[in-house]
Amino acid sequence: METSKRKDIDVRQNSPKAWWLAARPKTLSGAAVPVMIGIALAIADSGLYEAYSFNWTAAILCAAFAMIMQIDANFINDFFDYVKGTDDTETRLGPRRACAQGWVSIDRMKHAIALTTCIACLVGLPLVFYGGLEMILIGIVCVVFCFLYTTSLSYMGLGDVLVLVFFGIVPVCTTYYIQFHTLTWTVVVASVACGTVIDALLLVNNFRDRDTDSDAGKRTIVVRLGATTALRLYLATGWTAYAMGLLFWAEGHPLAFVLPTIYVVLHTFTYLKIKHINRGKALNLCLGETARNIFIYGLTVSVGLMI
Template sequence: MDKEIIRKNSFKAWLLAARPKTLTGASVPVMIALAMAYTDLQGNGFRIIPAVLCALFAFVMQIDANFVNDYFDFISGKDDEQRLGPARACAMGWIDVAKMKVGIVITTVIACIIGLPLVIYGGVEMILVGALCVVFCFLYTTLLASRGLGDLLVLVFFGIVPVCATYYLQTDTCTWVVFLASLACGLVIDTLLVVNNYRDIDNDRRAGKKTLIVMIGADKGRLLYLWLGIIASLMGVVFAVYGKYWTPLLPTVYLIMHIATYRRMVKIGSGRQLNLVLADTARNMFVYGLTLSLGLLLS
Protein backbone atom coordinates (compact mmCIF):
# COMPACT_ATOMS: atom_id res chain seq x y z
CA MET A 1 0.00 0.00 0.00
CA ASP A 2 1.57 3.26 -1.16
CA LYS A 3 2.10 6.03 1.29
CA GLU A 4 0.69 8.61 -1.15
CA ILE A 5 -2.81 7.11 -1.30
CA ILE A 6 -3.33 7.34 2.47
CA ARG A 7 -4.18 10.87 3.61
CA LYS A 8 -2.35 11.74 6.82
CA ASN A 9 -4.44 11.39 10.00
CA SER A 10 -7.49 10.47 7.92
CA PHE A 11 -10.18 7.99 8.94
CA LYS A 12 -8.60 5.43 6.63
CA ALA A 13 -5.22 5.95 8.29
CA TRP A 14 -6.71 5.34 11.74
CA LEU A 15 -8.61 2.32 10.45
CA LEU A 16 -5.37 0.81 9.16
CA ALA A 17 -3.63 1.61 12.45
CA ALA A 18 -6.41 -0.21 14.32
CA ARG A 19 -5.61 -3.37 12.28
CA PRO A 20 -9.18 -4.73 12.00
CA LYS A 21 -7.94 -8.22 11.08
CA THR A 22 -6.41 -8.61 14.55
CA LEU A 23 -9.85 -8.25 16.14
CA THR A 24 -10.20 -11.98 15.55
CA GLY A 25 -7.95 -12.48 18.56
CA ALA A 26 -10.26 -10.31 20.67
CA SER A 27 -13.51 -11.93 19.54
CA VAL A 28 -12.60 -15.62 19.92
CA PRO A 29 -12.16 -15.77 23.75
CA VAL A 30 -15.40 -13.86 24.37
CA MET A 31 -17.25 -15.97 21.82
CA ILE A 32 -16.14 -19.22 23.45
CA ALA A 33 -16.89 -18.01 27.00
CA LEU A 34 -20.37 -16.81 26.09
CA ALA A 35 -21.16 -20.09 24.30
CA MET A 36 -20.04 -22.07 27.36
CA ALA A 37 -22.06 -19.85 29.70
CA TYR A 38 -25.20 -20.00 27.55
CA THR A 39 -24.91 -23.78 27.35
CA ASP A 40 -24.38 -24.24 31.08
CA LEU A 41 -27.20 -21.84 31.93
CA GLN A 42 -29.39 -23.51 29.30
CA GLY A 43 -30.33 -20.01 28.21
CA ASN A 44 -31.84 -19.14 31.58
CA GLY A 45 -30.49 -15.99 33.17
CA PHE A 46 -28.07 -15.21 30.32
CA ARG A 47 -26.98 -11.58 30.75
CA ILE A 48 -26.99 -9.58 27.52
CA ILE A 49 -25.48 -6.34 28.86
CA PRO A 50 -22.26 -7.84 30.33
CA ALA A 51 -21.92 -9.99 27.20
CA VAL A 52 -21.96 -6.88 25.00
CA LEU A 53 -19.65 -4.98 27.37
CA CYS A 54 -17.12 -7.85 27.42
CA ALA A 55 -17.05 -7.94 23.62
CA LEU A 56 -16.67 -4.16 23.31
CA PHE A 57 -13.97 -4.05 26.00
CA ALA A 58 -12.02 -6.79 24.21
CA PHE A 59 -12.26 -5.01 20.84
CA VAL A 60 -11.23 -1.60 22.18
CA MET A 61 -8.35 -3.07 24.20
CA GLN A 62 -7.11 -4.86 21.07
CA ILE A 63 -7.15 -1.58 19.13
CA ASP A 64 -5.43 0.12 22.06
CA ALA A 65 -2.73 -2.57 22.06
CA ASN A 66 -2.25 -2.07 18.31
CA PHE A 67 -1.81 1.69 18.77
CA VAL A 68 0.64 1.13 21.63
CA ASN A 69 2.61 -1.37 19.54
CA ASP A 70 2.64 0.96 16.52
CA TYR A 71 3.83 3.94 18.56
CA PHE A 72 6.50 2.33 20.73
CA ASP A 73 7.98 0.17 17.95
CA PHE A 74 8.33 3.30 15.84
CA ILE A 75 9.99 5.52 18.46
CA SER A 76 12.33 2.67 19.44
CA GLY A 77 13.46 2.27 15.82
CA LYS A 78 12.13 -1.28 15.40
CA ASP A 79 9.92 -0.32 12.45
CA ASP A 80 12.47 0.38 9.72
CA GLU A 81 12.96 -0.37 6.02
CA GLN A 82 13.84 -3.99 6.85
CA ARG A 83 10.45 -4.68 8.42
CA LEU A 84 8.76 -7.71 6.83
CA GLY A 85 5.35 -7.44 8.46
CA PRO A 86 2.33 -5.38 7.39
CA ALA A 87 2.91 -1.62 7.20
CA ARG A 88 2.58 0.41 10.40
CA ALA A 89 0.83 3.78 10.58
CA CYS A 90 3.55 5.82 12.32
CA ALA A 91 6.38 4.31 10.28
CA MET A 92 4.53 4.99 7.02
CA GLY A 93 3.70 8.55 8.05
CA TRP A 94 -0.04 7.91 7.92
CA ILE A 95 -0.47 9.22 11.47
CA ASP A 96 1.57 11.82 13.36
CA VAL A 97 3.41 10.40 16.36
CA ALA A 98 1.86 13.06 18.61
CA LYS A 99 -1.63 12.19 17.40
CA MET A 100 -0.96 8.49 17.95
CA LYS A 101 -0.19 9.30 21.61
CA VAL A 102 -3.57 11.03 21.82
CA GLY A 103 -5.19 8.01 20.16
CA ILE A 104 -3.65 5.72 22.79
CA VAL A 105 -5.03 7.88 25.61
CA ILE A 106 -8.50 7.99 24.03
CA THR A 107 -8.77 4.25 23.41
CA THR A 108 -7.47 3.49 26.91
CA VAL A 109 -10.08 5.79 28.47
CA ILE A 110 -12.87 4.37 26.29
CA ALA A 111 -11.90 0.81 27.30
CA CYS A 112 -12.02 1.80 30.98
CA ILE A 113 -15.43 3.46 30.56
CA ILE A 114 -16.79 0.36 28.83
CA GLY A 115 -15.38 -1.99 31.45
CA LEU A 116 -16.40 -0.03 34.56
CA PRO A 117 -20.11 -1.08 34.53
CA LEU A 118 -18.99 -4.73 34.77
CA VAL A 119 -18.43 -4.02 38.47
CA ILE A 120 -22.23 -4.23 38.81
CA TYR A 121 -22.19 -7.84 37.63
CA GLY A 122 -18.84 -9.14 38.84
CA GLY A 123 -17.96 -7.03 41.86
CA VAL A 124 -15.04 -4.68 42.51
CA GLU A 125 -12.54 -7.35 41.49
CA MET A 126 -13.46 -6.49 37.91
CA ILE A 127 -11.58 -3.21 38.43
CA LEU A 128 -8.42 -5.20 39.15
CA VAL A 129 -8.96 -7.37 36.07
CA GLY A 130 -9.43 -4.29 33.88
CA ALA A 131 -6.42 -2.54 35.39
CA LEU A 132 -4.21 -5.56 34.73
CA CYS A 133 -5.38 -5.66 31.12
CA VAL A 134 -4.46 -1.98 30.65
CA VAL A 135 -1.08 -2.24 32.42
CA PHE A 136 0.04 -5.33 30.55
CA CYS A 137 -1.18 -3.84 27.26
CA PHE A 138 1.65 -1.32 27.68
CA LEU A 139 4.18 -3.67 29.29
CA TYR A 140 3.85 -6.18 26.46
CA THR A 141 5.34 -3.87 23.82
CA THR A 142 7.59 -1.76 26.00
CA LEU A 143 9.24 -4.49 28.05
CA LEU A 144 8.01 -8.08 28.18
CA ALA A 145 7.80 -9.05 24.49
CA SER A 146 11.52 -8.38 24.14
CA ARG A 147 12.26 -10.75 27.01
CA GLY A 148 10.57 -13.85 25.66
CA LEU A 149 7.40 -13.37 27.69
CA GLY A 150 5.06 -12.42 24.86
CA ASP A 151 3.68 -15.94 24.44
CA LEU A 152 2.93 -16.23 28.16
CA LEU A 153 1.06 -12.92 28.08
CA VAL A 154 -1.01 -14.11 25.11
CA LEU A 155 -1.91 -17.27 27.02
CA VAL A 156 -3.00 -15.21 30.03
CA PHE A 157 -4.67 -12.19 28.41
CA PHE A 158 -6.10 -13.80 25.27
CA GLY A 159 -7.01 -17.05 26.97
CA ILE A 160 -7.34 -17.35 30.74
CA VAL A 161 -8.45 -13.81 31.64
CA PRO A 162 -11.07 -13.09 28.94
CA VAL A 163 -12.60 -16.58 28.90
CA CYS A 164 -12.77 -17.04 32.67
CA ALA A 165 -13.84 -13.45 33.40
CA THR A 166 -16.55 -13.44 30.71
CA TYR A 167 -17.89 -16.79 31.90
CA TYR A 168 -17.82 -15.61 35.53
CA LEU A 169 -19.79 -12.47 34.66
CA GLN A 170 -22.54 -14.72 33.30
CA THR A 171 -22.59 -17.50 35.89
CA ASP A 172 -20.92 -16.07 39.03
CA THR A 173 -18.57 -19.04 39.02
CA CYS A 174 -15.71 -20.62 37.07
CA THR A 175 -14.99 -24.35 36.66
CA TRP A 176 -11.86 -26.27 35.78
CA VAL A 177 -13.46 -27.16 32.43
CA VAL A 178 -13.77 -23.43 31.66
CA PHE A 179 -10.14 -22.97 32.71
CA LEU A 180 -9.02 -25.74 30.33
CA ALA A 181 -11.04 -24.13 27.54
CA SER A 182 -9.34 -20.81 28.29
CA LEU A 183 -5.91 -22.47 28.01
CA ALA A 184 -6.85 -24.04 24.68
CA CYS A 185 -8.07 -20.65 23.44
CA GLY A 186 -4.80 -19.02 24.49
CA LEU A 187 -2.76 -21.69 22.69
CA VAL A 188 -4.70 -21.17 19.47
CA ILE A 189 -4.28 -17.39 19.58
CA ASP A 190 -0.59 -17.74 20.38
CA THR A 191 -0.10 -19.33 16.95
CA LEU A 192 -0.56 -15.83 15.53
CA LEU A 193 2.27 -14.45 17.67
CA VAL A 194 4.48 -17.44 16.87
CA VAL A 195 4.20 -17.00 13.10
CA ASN A 196 4.68 -13.24 13.49
CA ASN A 197 7.90 -13.75 15.48
CA TYR A 198 9.00 -16.57 13.19
CA ARG A 199 8.77 -14.19 10.22
CA ASP A 200 10.74 -11.51 12.10
CA ILE A 201 13.38 -13.78 13.65
CA ASP A 202 16.34 -12.25 11.77
CA ASN A 203 15.24 -8.65 12.36
CA ASP A 204 14.55 -9.37 16.02
CA ARG A 205 18.03 -10.86 16.44
CA ARG A 206 19.59 -7.75 14.91
CA ALA A 207 17.52 -5.52 17.19
CA GLY A 208 18.40 -7.56 20.27
CA LYS A 209 14.75 -8.52 20.78
CA LYS A 210 14.67 -11.90 22.53
CA THR A 211 11.35 -13.43 21.52
CA LEU A 212 10.69 -17.09 22.27
CA ILE A 213 11.36 -17.91 18.61
CA VAL A 214 14.74 -16.15 18.75
CA MET A 215 15.56 -18.23 21.82
CA ILE A 216 14.55 -21.65 20.45
CA GLY A 217 15.37 -21.10 16.75
CA ALA A 218 13.36 -21.26 13.53
CA ASP A 219 13.08 -25.07 13.28
CA LYS A 220 11.67 -25.46 16.78
CA GLY A 221 9.54 -22.38 16.19
CA ARG A 222 7.79 -24.10 13.29
CA LEU A 223 7.16 -27.17 15.42
CA LEU A 224 5.85 -24.98 18.23
CA TYR A 225 3.36 -23.44 15.80
CA LEU A 226 2.18 -26.90 14.73
CA TRP A 227 1.84 -28.36 18.22
CA LEU A 228 0.05 -25.36 19.69
CA GLY A 229 -2.85 -26.03 17.34
CA ILE A 230 -2.76 -29.80 17.82
CA ILE A 231 -2.70 -29.62 21.63
CA ALA A 232 -5.52 -27.04 21.69
CA SER A 233 -7.64 -29.32 19.52
CA LEU A 234 -6.94 -32.37 21.69
CA MET A 235 -7.90 -30.45 24.83
CA GLY A 236 -11.43 -30.29 23.47
CA VAL A 237 -11.81 -33.98 24.28
CA VAL A 238 -12.56 -32.97 27.89
CA PHE A 239 -15.99 -31.77 26.75
CA ALA A 240 -16.88 -35.27 25.55
CA VAL A 241 -16.57 -36.47 29.14
CA TYR A 242 -19.56 -34.25 29.92
CA GLY A 243 -21.59 -35.54 27.00
CA LYS A 244 -20.90 -32.55 24.74
CA TYR A 245 -19.82 -34.72 21.84
CA TRP A 246 -20.08 -32.09 19.11
CA THR A 247 -17.69 -29.81 20.97
CA PRO A 248 -14.44 -31.71 20.23
CA LEU A 249 -15.64 -32.87 16.78
CA LEU A 250 -16.40 -29.58 15.05
CA PRO A 251 -12.99 -27.96 15.80
CA THR A 252 -11.47 -30.77 13.72
CA VAL A 253 -12.15 -28.40 10.83
CA TYR A 254 -9.73 -25.96 12.49
CA LEU A 255 -7.09 -28.66 12.96
CA ILE A 256 -7.18 -29.59 9.27
CA MET A 257 -6.80 -25.94 8.29
CA HIS A 258 -4.05 -25.41 10.87
CA ILE A 259 -1.97 -28.31 9.55
CA ALA A 260 -2.43 -27.06 5.98
CA THR A 261 -1.24 -23.60 7.08
CA TYR A 262 1.77 -25.15 8.83
CA ARG A 263 2.73 -26.93 5.60
CA ARG A 264 2.46 -23.62 3.75
CA MET A 265 4.67 -22.05 6.41
CA VAL A 266 7.32 -24.76 5.90
CA LYS A 267 7.14 -24.37 2.11
CA ILE A 268 7.59 -20.57 2.24
CA GLY A 269 10.39 -20.81 4.78
CA SER A 270 11.12 -17.13 5.33
CA GLY A 271 10.50 -13.64 4.01
CA ARG A 272 7.56 -11.35 3.42
CA GLN A 273 5.40 -14.13 2.00
CA LEU A 274 4.92 -15.38 5.55
CA ASN A 275 2.34 -12.59 5.85
CA LEU A 276 0.09 -14.95 3.88
CA VAL A 277 0.55 -17.52 6.67
CA LEU A 278 -0.24 -14.77 9.18
CA ALA A 279 -3.53 -14.06 7.41
CA ASP A 280 -4.37 -17.78 7.23
CA THR A 281 -3.62 -18.14 10.94
CA ALA A 282 -5.98 -15.29 11.84
CA ARG A 283 -8.67 -16.98 9.75
CA ASN A 284 -7.98 -20.34 11.42
CA MET A 285 -8.31 -18.77 14.87
CA PHE A 286 -11.75 -17.47 14.03
CA VAL A 287 -12.77 -20.87 12.65
CA TYR A 288 -11.64 -22.47 15.91
CA GLY A 289 -13.72 -20.06 17.99
CA LEU A 290 -16.74 -20.42 15.71
CA THR A 291 -16.68 -24.23 15.55
CA LEU A 292 -16.01 -24.67 19.27
CA SER A 293 -18.84 -22.26 20.13
CA LEU A 294 -21.19 -23.96 17.68
CA GLY A 295 -20.26 -27.36 19.11
CA LEU A 296 -21.09 -26.12 22.62
CA LEU A 297 -24.44 -24.73 21.53
CA LEU A 298 -25.38 -27.89 19.62
CA SER A 299 -24.52 -29.99 22.64
Protein backbone atom coordinates (compact mmCIF):
# COMPACT_ATOMS: atom_id res chain seq x y z
CA MET A 1 0.00 0.00 0.00
CA GLU A 2 1.21 3.49 -0.87
CA THR A 3 0.85 6.56 1.28
CA SER A 4 -0.35 9.95 0.16
CA LYS A 5 2.04 12.45 -1.42
CA ARG A 6 0.92 15.03 1.08
CA LYS A 7 2.99 15.13 4.24
CA ASP A 8 0.46 16.65 6.63
CA ILE A 9 -2.32 14.09 6.07
CA ASP A 10 -1.69 10.40 6.62
CA VAL A 11 -3.88 8.65 4.04
CA ARG A 12 -3.39 5.13 2.78
CA GLN A 13 -4.06 4.82 -0.92
CA ASN A 14 -7.58 3.55 -1.72
CA SER A 15 -8.41 3.29 1.98
CA PRO A 16 -11.85 4.21 3.41
CA LYS A 17 -10.39 7.53 4.55
CA ALA A 18 -9.12 8.19 1.03
CA TRP A 19 -12.58 7.57 -0.44
CA TRP A 20 -14.20 9.71 2.25
CA LEU A 21 -11.94 12.61 1.27
CA ALA A 22 -12.57 11.98 -2.44
CA ALA A 23 -16.35 12.08 -1.87
CA ARG A 24 -16.01 15.60 -0.37
CA PRO A 25 -18.82 15.26 2.20
CA LYS A 26 -18.87 19.02 2.86
CA THR A 27 -20.27 19.57 -0.65
CA LEU A 28 -23.34 17.42 0.02
CA SER A 29 -25.23 20.39 1.46
CA GLY A 30 -25.44 21.69 -2.10
CA ALA A 31 -27.26 18.51 -3.10
CA ALA A 32 -29.43 18.33 0.01
CA VAL A 33 -30.76 21.91 0.07
CA PRO A 34 -32.68 21.86 -3.28
CA VAL A 35 -34.42 18.59 -2.38
CA MET A 36 -35.11 19.93 1.12
CA ILE A 37 -36.83 22.99 -0.34
CA GLY A 38 -38.75 20.90 -2.89
CA ILE A 39 -40.03 18.65 -0.08
CA ALA A 40 -41.00 21.65 2.07
CA LEU A 41 -42.92 23.21 -0.83
CA ALA A 42 -44.75 19.93 -1.42
CA ILE A 43 -45.64 19.52 2.25
CA ALA A 44 -46.87 23.12 2.39
CA ASP A 45 -49.13 22.52 -0.63
CA SER A 46 -50.23 18.98 0.26
CA GLY A 47 -53.70 20.19 1.27
CA LEU A 48 -54.31 21.71 -2.17
CA TYR A 49 -54.38 18.43 -4.08
CA GLU A 50 -57.14 16.09 -2.93
CA ALA A 51 -56.16 13.38 -5.41
CA TYR A 52 -52.63 13.12 -4.00
CA SER A 53 -51.00 12.62 -0.63
CA PHE A 54 -47.37 13.38 0.18
CA ASN A 55 -45.18 10.34 -0.52
CA TRP A 56 -42.09 10.05 1.68
CA THR A 57 -40.64 7.16 -0.31
CA ALA A 58 -40.47 9.31 -3.44
CA ALA A 59 -38.98 12.19 -1.45
CA ILE A 60 -36.26 9.97 0.06
CA LEU A 61 -35.41 8.57 -3.39
CA CYS A 62 -35.01 12.14 -4.71
CA ALA A 63 -32.65 12.96 -1.84
CA ALA A 64 -30.64 9.76 -2.32
CA PHE A 65 -30.31 10.33 -6.09
CA ALA A 66 -29.14 13.91 -5.54
CA MET A 67 -26.55 12.89 -2.94
CA ILE A 68 -25.12 10.04 -5.03
CA MET A 69 -24.96 12.23 -8.13
CA GLN A 70 -23.06 14.86 -6.13
CA ILE A 71 -20.50 12.27 -5.06
CA ASP A 72 -20.31 11.05 -8.66
CA ALA A 73 -19.70 14.63 -9.84
CA ASN A 74 -16.93 14.99 -7.27
CA PHE A 75 -15.24 11.79 -8.48
CA ILE A 76 -15.54 12.90 -12.12
CA ASN A 77 -14.14 16.35 -11.28
CA ASP A 78 -11.27 14.81 -9.32
CA PHE A 79 -10.34 12.42 -12.12
CA PHE A 80 -10.59 14.71 -15.15
CA ASP A 81 -8.96 17.72 -13.48
CA TYR A 82 -6.03 15.46 -12.62
CA VAL A 83 -5.85 14.10 -16.18
CA LYS A 84 -6.00 17.64 -17.61
CA GLY A 85 -3.29 18.78 -15.20
CA THR A 86 -5.40 21.52 -13.59
CA ASP A 87 -4.94 19.99 -10.11
CA ASP A 88 -1.26 20.92 -9.85
CA THR A 89 -0.35 20.24 -6.23
CA GLU A 90 2.24 23.03 -6.24
CA THR A 91 -0.05 25.86 -7.39
CA ARG A 92 -3.43 24.65 -6.12
CA LEU A 93 -5.06 26.96 -3.58
CA GLY A 94 -8.18 24.91 -2.90
CA PRO A 95 -8.62 21.73 -0.85
CA ARG A 96 -6.42 18.84 -1.98
CA ARG A 97 -7.83 16.32 -4.43
CA ALA A 98 -7.65 12.55 -4.15
CA CYS A 99 -6.08 11.64 -7.50
CA ALA A 100 -3.57 14.48 -7.48
CA GLN A 101 -2.46 13.56 -3.95
CA GLY A 102 -2.26 9.85 -4.67
CA TRP A 103 -4.96 9.06 -2.11
CA VAL A 104 -6.91 7.19 -4.82
CA SER A 105 -5.33 5.45 -7.81
CA ILE A 106 -6.47 6.39 -11.32
CA ASP A 107 -7.80 2.92 -12.13
CA ARG A 108 -9.79 2.75 -8.91
CA MET A 109 -11.27 6.20 -9.57
CA LYS A 110 -12.41 5.08 -13.03
CA HIS A 111 -14.16 2.10 -11.45
CA ALA A 112 -15.68 4.33 -8.75
CA ILE A 113 -17.10 6.71 -11.36
CA ALA A 114 -18.72 3.83 -13.23
CA LEU A 115 -20.08 2.34 -10.00
CA THR A 116 -21.54 5.54 -8.56
CA THR A 117 -23.11 6.42 -11.91
CA CYS A 118 -24.81 3.01 -12.02
CA ILE A 119 -25.93 3.24 -8.39
CA ALA A 120 -27.41 6.70 -9.00
CA CYS A 121 -29.35 5.36 -11.99
CA LEU A 122 -30.63 2.36 -10.01
CA VAL A 123 -31.72 4.60 -7.12
CA GLY A 124 -33.41 7.05 -9.48
CA LEU A 125 -35.16 4.46 -11.65
CA PRO A 126 -38.04 3.79 -9.20
CA LEU A 127 -38.97 7.48 -9.48
CA VAL A 128 -40.57 6.50 -12.80
CA PHE A 129 -43.40 4.91 -10.79
CA TYR A 130 -44.06 8.24 -9.06
CA GLY A 131 -43.26 10.84 -11.70
CA GLY A 132 -43.72 9.03 -15.01
CA LEU A 133 -41.39 8.18 -17.89
CA GLU A 134 -40.13 11.76 -18.01
CA MET A 135 -38.03 10.88 -14.97
CA ILE A 136 -35.82 8.74 -17.26
CA LEU A 137 -35.09 11.75 -19.47
CA ILE A 138 -34.30 13.92 -16.44
CA GLY A 139 -31.96 11.23 -15.09
CA ILE A 140 -30.13 10.91 -18.41
CA VAL A 141 -29.69 14.68 -18.69
CA CYS A 142 -28.32 14.83 -15.12
CA VAL A 143 -25.76 12.10 -15.83
CA VAL A 144 -24.67 13.58 -19.18
CA PHE A 145 -24.15 17.09 -17.82
CA CYS A 146 -22.41 15.67 -14.76
CA PHE A 147 -19.64 14.61 -17.15
CA LEU A 148 -19.85 17.63 -19.48
CA TYR A 149 -19.43 20.10 -16.61
CA THR A 150 -15.88 19.04 -15.73
CA THR A 151 -14.73 17.92 -19.15
CA SER A 152 -15.70 21.03 -21.12
CA LEU A 153 -18.50 23.36 -19.99
CA SER A 154 -16.77 24.71 -16.87
CA TYR A 155 -13.83 25.75 -19.05
CA MET A 156 -16.24 27.77 -21.20
CA GLY A 157 -17.61 29.76 -18.27
CA LEU A 158 -20.94 27.92 -18.22
CA GLY A 159 -20.54 26.47 -14.73
CA ASP A 160 -22.77 29.11 -13.14
CA VAL A 161 -25.58 28.37 -15.58
CA LEU A 162 -25.33 24.65 -14.84
CA VAL A 163 -25.45 25.30 -11.10
CA LEU A 164 -28.63 27.35 -11.55
CA VAL A 165 -30.21 24.56 -13.59
CA PHE A 166 -28.99 21.42 -11.83
CA PHE A 167 -28.78 22.70 -8.24
CA GLY A 168 -31.91 24.78 -8.48
CA ILE A 169 -34.51 24.34 -11.19
CA VAL A 170 -34.16 20.60 -11.82
CA PRO A 171 -34.01 19.20 -8.25
CA VAL A 172 -36.55 21.57 -6.66
CA CYS A 173 -39.08 21.29 -9.47
CA THR A 174 -38.61 17.54 -9.90
CA THR A 175 -38.99 16.84 -6.18
CA TYR A 176 -42.24 18.80 -6.16
CA TYR A 177 -43.52 17.45 -9.50
CA ILE A 178 -43.11 13.83 -8.39
CA GLN A 179 -45.59 14.46 -5.58
CA PHE A 180 -48.40 16.18 -7.49
CA HIS A 181 -47.59 15.93 -11.23
CA THR A 182 -47.80 19.69 -11.59
CA LEU A 183 -45.77 22.84 -10.91
CA THR A 184 -46.65 26.31 -9.65
CA TRP A 185 -44.96 29.67 -10.20
CA THR A 186 -43.99 29.66 -6.54
CA VAL A 187 -42.07 26.41 -7.05
CA VAL A 188 -40.32 27.74 -10.15
CA VAL A 189 -39.30 30.97 -8.42
CA ALA A 190 -38.13 29.00 -5.36
CA SER A 191 -36.02 26.76 -7.62
CA VAL A 192 -34.34 29.76 -9.27
CA ALA A 193 -33.69 31.33 -5.86
CA CYS A 194 -32.16 28.07 -4.62
CA GLY A 195 -29.86 27.78 -7.64
CA THR A 196 -28.83 31.41 -7.21
CA VAL A 197 -27.88 30.81 -3.56
CA ILE A 198 -25.83 27.71 -4.39
CA ASP A 199 -24.05 29.48 -7.23
CA ALA A 200 -22.33 31.60 -4.58
CA LEU A 201 -20.27 28.50 -3.73
CA LEU A 202 -18.96 28.27 -7.28
CA LEU A 203 -18.31 32.01 -7.39
CA VAL A 204 -16.10 32.06 -4.30
CA ASN A 205 -14.31 28.93 -5.53
CA ASN A 206 -13.58 30.55 -8.90
CA PHE A 207 -12.73 33.89 -7.25
CA ARG A 208 -10.00 32.13 -5.27
CA ASP A 209 -8.69 30.33 -8.38
CA ARG A 210 -9.02 33.23 -10.82
CA ASP A 211 -5.28 33.54 -11.50
CA THR A 212 -4.58 29.84 -12.00
CA ASP A 213 -7.80 29.42 -14.02
CA SER A 214 -6.77 32.26 -16.32
CA ASP A 215 -3.33 30.70 -16.82
CA ALA A 216 -4.94 27.32 -17.60
CA GLY A 217 -7.34 28.84 -20.13
CA LYS A 218 -10.38 28.19 -17.93
CA ARG A 219 -12.74 31.05 -18.79
CA THR A 220 -14.94 31.09 -15.70
CA ILE A 221 -17.35 33.96 -15.15
CA VAL A 222 -14.88 35.42 -12.62
CA VAL A 223 -12.12 35.41 -15.23
CA ARG A 224 -14.46 36.92 -17.82
CA LEU A 225 -15.94 39.67 -15.61
CA GLY A 226 -12.96 40.43 -13.43
CA ALA A 227 -12.54 40.12 -9.68
CA THR A 228 -14.39 43.32 -8.67
CA THR A 229 -17.54 42.58 -10.68
CA ALA A 230 -17.49 38.91 -9.67
CA LEU A 231 -17.32 39.89 -6.00
CA ARG A 232 -20.35 42.13 -6.43
CA LEU A 233 -22.10 39.26 -8.17
CA TYR A 234 -21.38 37.05 -5.15
CA LEU A 235 -23.12 39.55 -2.89
CA ALA A 236 -26.00 39.90 -5.36
CA THR A 237 -26.71 36.16 -5.43
CA GLY A 238 -27.69 36.14 -1.75
CA TRP A 239 -29.72 39.32 -1.80
CA THR A 240 -31.50 38.40 -5.05
CA ALA A 241 -32.54 35.01 -3.66
CA TYR A 242 -33.65 36.67 -0.42
CA ALA A 243 -35.78 39.20 -2.33
CA MET A 244 -37.43 36.39 -4.29
CA GLY A 245 -38.69 35.12 -0.93
CA LEU A 246 -41.25 37.96 -0.94
CA LEU A 247 -43.34 35.64 -3.10
CA PHE A 248 -43.53 33.20 -0.18
CA TRP A 249 -44.98 35.98 1.97
CA ALA A 250 -47.51 36.84 -0.75
CA GLU A 251 -48.50 33.17 -0.92
CA GLY A 252 -49.22 33.02 2.82
CA HIS A 253 -45.82 31.86 4.15
CA PRO A 254 -44.31 35.01 5.71
CA LEU A 255 -41.77 33.08 7.80
CA ALA A 256 -40.25 31.66 4.60
CA PHE A 257 -39.17 35.25 3.89
CA VAL A 258 -38.46 36.42 7.45
CA LEU A 259 -36.34 33.49 8.69
CA PRO A 260 -33.83 33.63 5.78
CA THR A 261 -32.86 37.08 7.05
CA ILE A 262 -30.38 35.09 9.14
CA TYR A 263 -28.91 33.74 5.91
CA VAL A 264 -28.60 37.05 4.09
CA VAL A 265 -26.86 38.69 7.07
CA LEU A 266 -24.33 35.84 7.26
CA HIS A 267 -23.91 35.95 3.47
CA THR A 268 -23.10 39.68 3.65
CA PHE A 269 -20.50 39.12 6.38
CA THR A 270 -18.89 36.38 4.27
CA TYR A 271 -18.80 38.75 1.30
CA LEU A 272 -16.96 41.33 3.41
CA LYS A 273 -14.48 38.68 4.52
CA ILE A 274 -13.84 37.61 0.92
CA LYS A 275 -13.31 41.24 -0.06
CA HIS A 276 -10.84 41.72 2.78
CA ILE A 277 -8.84 38.49 2.14
CA ASN A 278 -8.94 38.92 -1.67
CA ARG A 279 -6.37 36.23 -2.53
CA GLY A 280 -4.80 33.01 -1.34
CA LYS A 281 -5.65 29.85 0.54
CA ALA A 282 -7.34 31.83 3.33
CA LEU A 283 -10.33 32.11 0.99
CA ASN A 284 -11.02 28.42 1.73
CA LEU A 285 -12.46 29.64 5.04
CA CYS A 286 -14.97 31.67 3.06
CA LEU A 287 -15.74 28.61 0.95
CA GLY A 288 -16.69 26.75 4.12
CA GLU A 289 -18.74 29.69 5.37
CA THR A 290 -20.59 29.89 2.06
CA ALA A 291 -21.50 26.19 2.30
CA ARG A 292 -22.75 26.83 5.84
CA ASN A 293 -24.79 29.81 4.65
CA ILE A 294 -26.37 27.73 1.88
CA PHE A 295 -27.50 25.11 4.38
CA ILE A 296 -28.92 27.82 6.66
CA TYR A 297 -30.84 29.23 3.70
CA GLY A 298 -32.31 25.84 2.87
CA LEU A 299 -33.19 25.15 6.50
CA THR A 300 -34.81 28.53 7.19
CA VAL A 301 -36.83 28.53 3.94
CA SER A 302 -37.99 24.95 4.53
CA VAL A 303 -39.00 25.59 8.14
CA GLY A 304 -40.75 28.82 7.12
CA LEU A 305 -42.75 27.02 4.44
CA MET A 306 -43.86 24.16 6.69
CA ILE A 307 -44.88 26.24 9.72
